[in-house]
Amino acid sequence: xxxxxxxxxxxxxxxxxxxxxxxxxxxxxxxxxxxxxxxxxxxxxxxxxxxxxxxxxxxxxxxxxxxxxxxxxxxxxxxxxxxxxxxxxxxxxxxxxxxxxxxxxxxxxxxxxxxxxxxxxxxxxxxxxxxxxxxxxxxxxxxxxxxxxxxxxxxxxxxxxxxxxxxxxxxxxxxxxxxxxxxxxxxxxxxxxxxxxxxxxxxxxxxxxxxxxxxxxxxxxxxxxxxxxxxxxxxxxxxxxxxxxxxxxxxxxxxxxxxxxxxxxxxxxxxxxxxxxxxxxxxxxxxxxxxxxxxxxxxxxxxxxxxxxxxxxxxxxxxxxxxxxxxxxxxxxxxxxxxxxxxxxxxxxxxxxxxx
Amino acid sequence: xxxxxxxxxxxxxxxxxxxxxxxxxxxxxxxxxxxxxxxxxxxxxxxxxxxxxxxxxxxxxxxxxxxxxxxxxxxxxxxxxxxxxxxxxxxxxxxxxxxxxxxxxxxxxxxxxxxxxxxxxxxxxxxxxxxxxxxxxxxxxxxxxxxxxxxxxxxxxxxxxxxxxxxxxxxxxxxxxxxxxxxxxxxxxxxxxxxxxxxxxxxxxxxxxxxxxxxxxxxxxxxxxxxxxxxxxxxxxxxxxxxxxxxxxxxxxxxxxxxxxxxxxxxxxxxxxxxxxxxxxxxxxxxxxxxxxxxxxxxxxxxxxxxxxxxxxxxxxxxxxxxxxxxxxxxxxxxxxxxxxxxxxxxxxxxxxxxx
Numbered sequence: 001x002x003x004x005x006x007x008x009x010x011x012x013x014x015x016x017x018x019x020x021x022x023x024x025x026x027x028x029x030x031x032x033x034x035x036x037x038x039x040x041x042x043x044x045x046x047x048x049x050x051x052x053x054x055x056x057x058x059x060x061x062x063x064x065x066x067x068x069x070x071x072x073x074x075x076x077x078x079x080x081x082x083x084x085x086x087x088x089x090x091x092x093x094x095x096x097x098x099x100x101x102x103x104x105x106x107x108x109x110x111x112x113x114x115x116x117x118x119x120x121x122x123x124x125x126x127x128x129x130x131x132x133x134x135x136x137x138x139x140x141x142x143x144x145x146x147x148x149x150x151x152x153x154x155x156x157x158x159x160x161x162x163x164x165x166x167x168x169x170x171x172x173x174x175x176x177x178x179x180x181x182x183x184x185x186x187x188x189x190x191x192x193x194x195x196x197x198x199x200x201x202x203x204x205x206x207x208x209x210x211x212x213x214x215x216x217x218x219x220x221x222x223x224x225x226x227x228x229x230x231x232x233x234x235x236x237x238x239x240x241x242x243x244x245x246x247x248x249x250x251x252x253x254x255x256x257x258x259x260x261x262x263x264x265x266x267x268x269x270x271x272x273x274x275x276x277x278x279x280x281x282x283x284x285x286x287x288x289x290x291x292x293x294x295x296x297x298x299x300x301x302x303x304x305x306x307x308x309x310x311x312x313x314x315x316x317x318x319x320x321x322x323x324x325x326x327x328x329x330x331x332x333x334x335x336x337x338x339x340x341x342x343x344x345x346x347x348x349x350x351x352x353x354x355x356x
Numbered sequence: 357x358x359x360x361x362x363x364x365x366x367x368x369x370x371x372x373x374x375x376x377x378x379x380x381x382x383x384x385x386x387x388x389x390x391x392x393x394x395x396x397x398x399x400x401x402x403x404x405x406x407x408x409x410x411x412x413x414x415x416x417x418x419x420x421x422x423x424x425x426x427x428x429x430x431x432x433x434x435x436x437x438x439x440x441x442x443x444x445x446x447x448x449x450x451x452x453x454x455x456x457x458x459x460x461x462x463x464x465x466x467x468x469x470x471x472x473x474x475x476x477x478x479x480x481x482x483x484x485x486x487x488x489x490x491x492x493x494x495x496x497x498x499x500x501x502x503x504x505x506x507x508x509x510x511x512x513x514x515x516x517x518x519x520x521x522x523x524x525x526x527x528x529x530x531x532x533x534x535x536x537x538x539x540x541x542x543x544x545x546x547x548x549x550x551x552x553x554x555x556x557x558x559x560x561x562x563x564x565x566x567x568x569x570x571x572x573x574x575x576x577x578x579x580x581x582x583x584x585x586x587x588x589x590x591x592x593x594x595x596x597x598x599x600x601x602x603x604x605x606x607x608x609x610x611x612x613x614x615x616x617x618x619x620x621x622x623x624x625x626x627x628x629x630x631x632x633x634x635x636x637x638x639x640x641x642x643x644x645x646x647x648x649x650x651x652x653x654x655x656x657x658x659x660x661x662x663x664x665x666x667x668x669x670x671x672x673x674x675x676x677x678x679x680x681x682x683x684x685x686x687x688x689x690x691x692x693x694x695x696x697x698x699x700x701x702x703x704x705x706x707x708x709x710x711x712x
Binding site for chain 1: 374381383384385386388389390391392414415416477478479480481482489490491494496504554555556557558559560561564566601605632633651652653654655690691692693694696698
């Protein structure tokens with residue numbers, strides 16, 4: 001048998017440096033799984049208001065910053081030139097479920113700018129909304145790039161490129177003016193240079209640039225309270241926030257966290273999910289931004305973390321909490337529909353109090 | 357604004373007690389997500405051979421102990437009485453994908469014991485194998501309890517109850533003789549009393565009983581090297597191990613970790629996945645058992661952890677490693693199929709050496 005003469009000690013329990021367990025998953029009377037993470041609340045002046053875990057770590061924001069990535073679409077004048085309404089601008093901020101209302105709107109929008117499905121470089125994806133996927137299968141169809149949850153964002157990129165008279169092919173590449181414009185926007189909104197930041201390729205082929213969690217929250221705070229920004233940018237932020245508040249379905253879809261929270265809280269909270277457990281929020285009235293990352297990338301935990309942070313801030317009324325109960329603690333059910341456990345926030349996040 | 361007079365410190369970075377990061381997910385040049393966990397290797401004599409993290413923590417084994425839960429099916433004589441072959445016994449140990457070969461075999465098996473789909477109490481589930489689910493949707497059908505990934509295990513429960521002349525209705529309940537027989541088998545195999553152990557309801561409605569990780573590994577070691585067990589039990593363990601080795605497809609299915617590893621390693625490794633990041637293995641030739649749990653419940657991480665432990669033991673030849681490369685480090689791809697990162701083991705598990 002190999003290795004039988006070696007006797008080095010295996011890795012022991014890690015002594016330090018771990019983010020706190022912010023969410024736990026129960027089954028019966030035992031905690032079955034645990035999710036660590038970090039979260040931070042920052043105000044529009046850049047002050048860290050509260051944090052849990054390491055709020056300085058760089059994270060790939062993925063789709064959680066789509067509202068910031070949508071700024072150039074409005075700021076360049078593209079949205080106005082093409083007569084885009086709330087649905088299109090909300091779709092530019094969306095990780096949608098690929099439901100017919102989403103895909104039909106994106107298809108019409110592409111036609112408006114003289115383009116079509118083949119111009120999308122995001123790749124095809126079976127719709128995130130499962131019933132829609134099954135309906136597609138039932139009809140003997142396969143999904144197109146319209147069903148990609150990012151197709152609205154990509155339509156926004158394409159509309160901007162057409163408006164700016166840039167070549168549309170290759171708009172997903174880091175070097176393309178569309179992506180460079182977004183890079184500059186992120187630098188200005190989040191208050192840091194990103195030229196040397198680590199970057200990767202997102203699920204939809206565009207670059208995703210690592211940004212410290214506290215800077216993401218700062219960017220989201222300023223997005224919601226943009227009065228100190230240049231007028232054209234401030235107007236763009238307000239236009240986007242208005243569109244999302246008016247069209248919460250377009251941002252995500254049936255049975256989805258972002259849609260439900262925006263629908264229930266009205267203009268008070270804009271939340272946006274990202275892959276690998278990232279979540280951002282903007283609270284205009286409070287002049288606050290939130291950014292969080294579940295260490296292990298779990299969606300269920302990031303959602304519960306966001307609910308806990310929103311409760312912590314105090315933005316949810318009792319009525320809102322009642323309506324969002326299943327997003328505050330997500331029920332775990334078995335195949336027969338019995339309630340067998342919960343995904344819930346721990347004392348580490350519900351017990352602390354905000355520093356202001 | 358609420359809470360603005362409070363100033364208690366929020367939860368800081370947790371000082372101690374965390375399991376090590378055993379798996380990390382990269383994107384570009386940065387680590388995007390991290391999975392902590394614990395793993396343990398125990399020999400058939402009960403000695404802890406190596407461990408990472410807290411190997412004494414109780415975990416719900418979920419489906420990772422299906423080979424142990426299948427013991428009564430053989431030991432009671434039910435398997436022989438009904439003339440069950442390797443496919444049925446492997447299905448009793450399966451978390452299958454609901455592919456036609458799986459569901460057709462379970463349906464035939466139920467008919468053999470004079471029962472049908474309606475006797476299954478596991479609940480219906482869309483097949484885990486996505487193409488099968490879409491084919492079902494395309495045919496205008498909905499899934500039945502046969503498609504539940506646990507339907508083979510439940511067929512085994514029903515066959516045992518019929519053979520023992522027990523009432524089949526309610527066989528999923530803790531008090532039913534079928535579940536009590538399994539409880540006794542688990543106590544004997546894992547070497548501890550479970551009367552007071554925390555328990556929950558599994559996804560398929562049966563009880564899942566918390567067992568310390570090292571006891572799970574001990575049970576799996578004895579399953580693979582059963583010579584010290586009573587003859588009838590030893591024979592049952594060997595019969596089940598033979599069936600799984602002969603029918604790896606029946607244990608999971610197309611594109612699945614368990615099927616691929618069993619297929620590639622032959623009789624050397626029996627691996628079995630469970631929900632919420634649990635994984636067990638039995639290595640008869642080495643007289644070793646493995647049990648591991650990804651703290652956050654992630655499947656991708658538990659799979660990579662298991663591959664790392666198998667490599668650590670030295671059971672994988674170079675040829676096997678080449679064939680299992682995508683299970684040793686799972687490629688992360690985007691919607692266009694580009695390779696943008698990896699789910700890979702960290703030095704905490706690949707750097708240590710086995711203690712023997």
